[in-house]
Amino acid sequence: xxxxxxxxxxxxxxxxxxxxxxxxxxxxxxxxxxxxxxxxxxxxxxxxxxxxxxxxxxxxxxxxxxxxxxxxxxxxxxxxxxxxxxxxxxxxxxxxxxxxxxxxxxxxxxxxxxxxxxxxxxxxxxxxxxxxxxxxxxxxxxxxxxxxxxxxxxxxxxxxxxxxxxxxxxxxxxxxxxxxxxxxxxxxxxxxxxxxxxxxxxxxxxxxxxxxxxxxxxxxxxxxxxxxxxxxxxxxxxxxxxxxxxxxxxxxxxxxxxxxxxxxxxxxxxxxxxxxxxxxxxxxxxxxxxxxxxxxxxxxxxxxxxxxxxxxxxxxxxxxxxxxxxxxxxxxxxxxxxxxxxxxxxxxxxxxxxxxxxxxxxxxxxxxxxxxxxxxxxxxxxxxxxxxxxxxxxxxxxxxxxxxxxxxxxxxxxxxxxxxxxxxxxxxxxxxxxxxxxxxxxxxxxxxxxxxxxxxxxxxxx
Ligand code: ATP
Numbered sequence: 121x122x123x124x125x126x127x128x129x130x131x132x133x134x135x136x137x138x139x140x141x142x143x144x145x146x147x148x149x150x151x152x153x154x155x156x157x158x159x160x161x162x163x164x165x166x167x168x169x170x171x172x173x174x175x176x177x178x179x180x181x182x183x184x185x186x187x188x189x190x191x192x193x194x195x196x197x198x199x200x201x202x203x204x205x206x207x208x209x210x211x212x213x214x215x216x217x218x219x220x221x222x223x224x225x226x227x228x229x230x231x232x233x234x235x236x237x238x239x240x241x242x243x244x245x246x247x248x249x250x251x252x253x254x255x256x257x258x259x260x261x262x263x264x265x266x267x268x269x270x271x272x273x274x275x276x277x278x279x280x281x282x283x284x285x286x287x288x289x290x291x292x293x294x295x296x297x298x299x300x301x302x303x304x305x306x307x308x309x310x311x312x313x314x315x316x317x318x319x320x321x322x323x324x325x326x327x328x329x330x331x332x333x334x335x336x337x338x339x340x341x342x343x344x345x346x347x348x349x350x351x352x353x354x355x356x357x358x359x360x361x362x363x364x365x366x367x368x369x370x371x372x373x374x375x376x377x378x379x380x381x382x383x384x385x386x387x388x389x390x391x392x393x394x395x396x397x398x399x400x401x402x403x404x405x406x407x408x409x410x411x412x413x414x415x416x417x418x419x420x421x422x423x424x425x426x427x428x429x430x431x432x433x434x435x436x437x438x439x440x441x442x443x444x445x446x447x448x449x450x451x452x453x454x455x456x457x458x459x460x461x462x463x464x465x466x467x468x469x470x471x472x473x474x475x476x477x478x479x480x481x482x483x484x485x486x487x488x489x490x491x492x493x494x495x496x497x498x499x500x501x502x503x504x505x506x507x508x509x510x511x512x513x514x515x516x517x518x519x520x521x522x523x524x525x526x527x528x529x530x531x532x533x534x535x536x537x538x539x540x541x542x543x544x545x546x547x548x549x550x551x552x553x554x555x556x557x558x559x560x561x562x563x564x565x566x567x568x569x570x571x572x573x574x575x576x577x578x579x580x581x582x
Contacts, residue, residue, distance in 0.1 A: 130405035133462045134335050136477070140536055142166065142461065143336065155332030155340030157454070162536050165487030165517060167457055170374070171322055173485065174345050174451070177370050178320045185318040185347070186307055190299025192324060193279055193290050198302065201428035202421070204294045209270035211244045212330060215257040216264040221330060224248050224268040227255045234387040236396070243388070244268050275326040275340075296323030296344040297448060301421045304350065305433060315435055315444060316359060318349040322453070334406055336454035343453040350444040352437065353419065360395060360416050360447050367414060367449055368399060371456075375482040376401065376463055382408060392420035401459040411459060412451040419443040460485065464537060479537030480560060484580045489516035490540040491533040497522050505544045508554070508569060512542075515573050534559055540576060 137143040142163035146156035159167050179187045199205050211224040224244055225235045231254040235247050245268050248255075256263050276289040293299070300319045307319055322345045332338050351359045364383070371381050379402075386396035398410040422443045426433040434441045464481045483489070492509050494501035502522055512518045519538070521529050526543055533541050541557040548554055553566045556575070567575050 128404050128462070128465060128467070130335065130403065130462070133404060133458075133465055136465060137163070137335075137461060155329060155338075157336060157339060162487040163457075166460065166481070166485060167453065169485045169487075170453060170457060170460065171345065173374055174370070175320070175322070177373075178318070178347055182318065184313060184316065185320055186311060186313065188300060188303055188307070188319050188321040190303055190321065190323065192293055193277070194293070194298060194302065196288050196290055197428050198298055198425075199274060199291050199294065201424040202298055202301075203424070204274055204291070205272075207270070208274055208294050209272045210330060211241065211248075211268040212271050213248065213265040213268045215260060215262055216266065217262040218257060218260040220257050220259040222255070222257065222265070223330065231255060236386050236388045236390055239388050239390065241268065241270050247388075271328075271330060273327040273329065275328055292326040293324065294327055295325050295346075295450070296321060297346040297348060297450060299323060300346065300348045301425050301446075304348075304422065305431065308435070315437060316349060316351040316355065318347050320345070320347045322346075334403075336458045337403070337406065337409065339454060345451045345453055347447075347449045348421075349447040349449075350435070351447060353442060353445045356394070356416055356418070356445040356447060360414070363447050363449060364397060364414050367412060367451075371399065371401075371411075374456075374460065374485065375480075376459055380459075380463065384408075384410075392418055394418055401455070403459065404462050409455075410452075411455045412449060415448045415450075417446045417448050419445055421446055476531050476534055478534040478559065481537040481539075483539035486537040486539050487517070488519045488533070488536060488538045489580070490518045490542055490576060491529065491538045492518055492520050493526055493529050493541060493543045494522050495526060495543055495545040499546070500549065501544050501546075504548055504569075508542065508544065508572065512572060512576070516576060530557060530562075539579070542572070 140162055141160035144158045144160055145152040146158050147153045175187070179185050212221050213224050214221050228235045228247055228251060231251055233247055233251050235244055248268050252263065252265065274294050275292040276286070277292055278286055279290040281289065300321055304319065307313065322343060324341065325344050326341050329338055329340050332340050349359060349363060368381065368383070372378055382400050384398045384400050389396055393415055395416040397414045399412040399414070400408040401411045402408045422433045426443065433443060435444050460481065464479045466478050466480060467475060468478060469475050490512060492505050494505040505520065509518060509520050530541055537559070539559045543555040543557065545555065553568050555564050556567045557564045
């Protein structure tokens with residue numbers, strides 16, 4: 121058997137994602153809306169299972185982590201305190217020949233100069249001037265550019281505004297984590313955690329990206345899974361190292377291959393940060409790029425919110441008062457979803473030329489855990505299969521199909537990554553057993569109907 125692992129392009133994976141109901145362009149029937157995507161019947165299952173795996177890791181498996189789900193809309197002052205109103209921007213320059221806009225930090229990166237997009241306009245212009253001769257316009261190939269200017273990425277809403285000025289807009293969240301800082305005191309006062317402790321949240325973020333591109337990789341609406349870990353100043357470096365390793369271990373646990381993962385340290389740090397690393401994944405066609413940022417943000421966020429709100433946000437550590445340092449991890453769910461899809465996708469050719477597409481997702485992440493097939497539509501087999509569906513569906517997400525040959529039904533299940541196919545045949549009537557066929561090995565075994573739940577549960581364990 122031959123697998124074509126090296127030859128898959130991102131275009132093939134994007135087409136597959138649409139064809140099989142994983143991801144659709146938003147507002148497809150109107151020609152699409154740039155930078156927004158919808159998750160289809162298979163996609164929503166994978167996305168939910170990805171979230172569940174993360175939540176289990178960072179909330180349930182820890183004694184000192186707490187979950188949160190904060191409102192998307194926040195007081196306008198939040199985004200002033202966070203620095204987003206004045207400084208949440210991408211540095212853009214315009215080609216003087218053809219007016220194409222480039223993102224200067226990304227172009228610098230391509231020529232080997234690392235520039236965090238959050239450094240000041242003056243700093244990025246210094247780097248841009250020093251390396252300008254190496255940067256060319258992607259459209260006309262010229263290299264006569266304007267200076268880099270900061271374009272704010274925050275998306276405004278008119279929530280609660282009934283005037284025509286909208287002078288004090290409520291913004292959509294530019295990042296999900298602000299809700300955690302805002303609720304740090306509420307969590308302290310309600311569940312009384314002792315430092316160090318973490319708060320985890322999954323939330324939507326919106327950014328006016330100038331050029332959304334690369335499918336789910338750079339969108340204007342996306343979801344982030346964030347941890348903010350509150351530590352005593354001085355204990356941040358050790359905590360940072362531990363969290364970095366834990367996060368990398370989780371990516372391997374969800375099935376991404378080690379050789380496609382790496383750390384990258386930021387060189388030009390934003391002024392308040394003491395350390396920052398990215399976890400990068402090696403995407404087909406795009407190469408290595410960021411899926412998660414891990415930042416030592418010192419006491420910046422809580423100090424800012426204390427200043428702007430006038431509320432004391434210090435922690436009382438047995439009489440010693442201080443503003444905790446924060447280690448942040450922020451993962452883009454769309455990017456990790458795309459990493460999973462592209463790493464699991466395979467096209468196999470068997471001897472004789474027969475082909476199958478198979479999604480080798482970890483069984484616990486597969487959109488459908490088991491597919492149930494009666495061999496035929498008659499002789500009482502659908503009734504037995506129905507009973508099995510009723511029993512299994514209260515434990516797992518299962519599907520049911522009675523049309524087409526069993527071979528064709530297997531292929532369809534393989535394509536969406538279903539790890540177990542359960543066939544009810546004529547022997548089932550006598551021995552009360554079914555054939556369980558495994559997605560990856562394609563091997564089959566007979567399993568008693570009343571052992572199916574235990575059998576599948578055993579195979580889903582990490
Ligand atoms: P980039 O440098 O790629 O713009 P970033 O450093 O601005 O990313 P963060 O603000 O640290 O990203 O956000 C944390 C995570 O959110 C990123 O690691 C990424 O996975 C995800 N993310 C950020 N921007 C986008 C986007 N436009 N589309 C999809 N995911 C995003």
